[in-house]
Amino acid sequence: MANACLQLSGFLVSFLGWLGIVIAISTNDWVNLCKYGLNTCKKMDELGVKGPWAECVMSTGIYHCVTFTQILELPAYIQTTRALMIIGSILGLVAVVMLLLSMPCISIGNQSCKNRHTIFGGVLVLLVGLCGIVCTVWFPIGSHQEEGLMSFGFSLYAGWFGTTFCLLGGSILTCCSSDSSSQSRSFQENNRFYYSKQGDGDAPAASTYHAKSAHV
Numbered sequence: 001m002a003n004a005c006l007q008l009s010g011f012l013v014s015f016l017g018w019l020g021i022v023i024a025i026s027t028n029d030w031v032n033l034c035k036y037g038l039n040t041c042k043k044m045d046e047l048g049v050k051g052p053w054a055e056c057v058m059s060t061g062i063y064h065c066v067t068f069t070q071i072l073e074l075p076a077y078i079q080t081t082r083a084l085m086i087i088g089s090i091l092g093l094v095a096v097v098m099l100l101l102s103m104p105c106i107s108i109g110n111q112s113c114k115n116r117h118t119i120f121g122g123v124l125v126l127l128v129g130l131c132g133i134v135c136t137v138w139f140p141i142g143s144h145q146e147e148g149l150m151s152f153g154f155s156l157y158a159g160w161f162g163t164t165f166c167l168l169g170g171s172i173l174t175c176c177s178s179d180s181s182s183q184s185r186s187f188q189e190n191n192r193f194y195y196s197k198q199g200d201g202d203a204p205a206a207s208t209y210h211a212k213s214a215h216v
Helices: 002-026 038-044 076-101 111-147 154-215
Strands: 031-033 046-050 054-059 062-067 150-152
Touching (some): 076 111, 076 154, 111 154
Antiparallel strands (some): 031 046, 031 150
16 A cells, blocks of 8 residues: 555656656746846846747847757757757656556556556656756756856746656655565565475375374
8 A cells, every 4th residue: 555655656746747847848938038137137128038949038028039940050058958858758758658557546467567667667757857957957057158147937947846856756666666576576485485385394294194094
């Protein structure tokens, strides 16, 4: 029962983390750009935002975006963020489906197969978290070196949230499933040893009984 609760908790945390990664990669509000200072730019209504896909400018109530179309001319941190976040989103989708099918309430496959799927899904979730760490740390550093003054946007906070939850959920799934599988193997080995010992003990008693009956 405790293992099932841990598995369900790990799945929910991992699912929320994957959603955070998807929200981060599908929006452009990663960093807020400003040439003069945040307070000055807010008063002048000239605050810009930048993400992996476009750079937008808010001026006098107008929201205008310029999409990054020249892929080969983009800086390395933008190309890396795009690639890793897309890979993380795809791996997270595979992990969510695999973990959902390995839930105790779904009767598909035996318990040992479900444990292996849970461990593999937890490893995939950990990989998603590692992709999120690289992207959410490198992107603001690269933007600051290229653009200057800036602040963090909503999408970057969503990426940090998703990364933290993916690492936490993947750790819970990997640890609880490995402990469960090792306990089940040790329990089966103990039962096999116990029955084999009982079988060895019954054999001399039966042979003695037959010897006595033959003597009579």
